Amino acid sequence: MTLWRAGSFDAAIALGEAEATEYAALLEDVTALAFVQAYALAEPPGHGAEVFSSIRDSALTPDDYLDQFFDTGRERQHTVD
Numbered sequence: 001m002t003l004w005r006a007g008s009f010d011a012a013i014a015l016g017e018a019e020a021t022e023y024a025a026l027l028e029d030v031t032a033l034a035f036v037q038a039y040a041l042a043e044p045p046g047h048g049a050e051v052f053s054s055i056r057d058s059a060l061t062p063d064d065y066l067d068q069f070f071d072t073g074r075e076r077q078h079t080v081d
Contacts, residue, residue: 003045009038009080019048030055035066037077
C-alpha cells in the first residue's frame with residue numbers, strides 16, 4: 001500500500017495504478033491487477049510513503065483472487081467514475 005497526495009480519488013487511483021504497473025514490471029511472474037482502492041486520510045502523510053505490503057502465491061485466476069481476498073461484496077466501498 002502506498003500513499004499519494006492527490007486532489008481527488010480519481011487522481012489518487014491513477015497514481016496508484018501507475019505505481020503498481022511499474023512495480024510489477026520489475027518483478028518476475030508478477031501481474032498488477034486491475035483493482036485499486038483509495039481512502040482519504042485525516043492528516044497528510046509523506047508523499048509515496050509505503051504503509052502496507054502483501055504478496056502471496058496463488059493458483060487462482062486474477063479475477064478469482066480478487067473475489068476471494070479483496071472484493072467479496074461485503075466491503076464498505078464504492079466505484080469511482
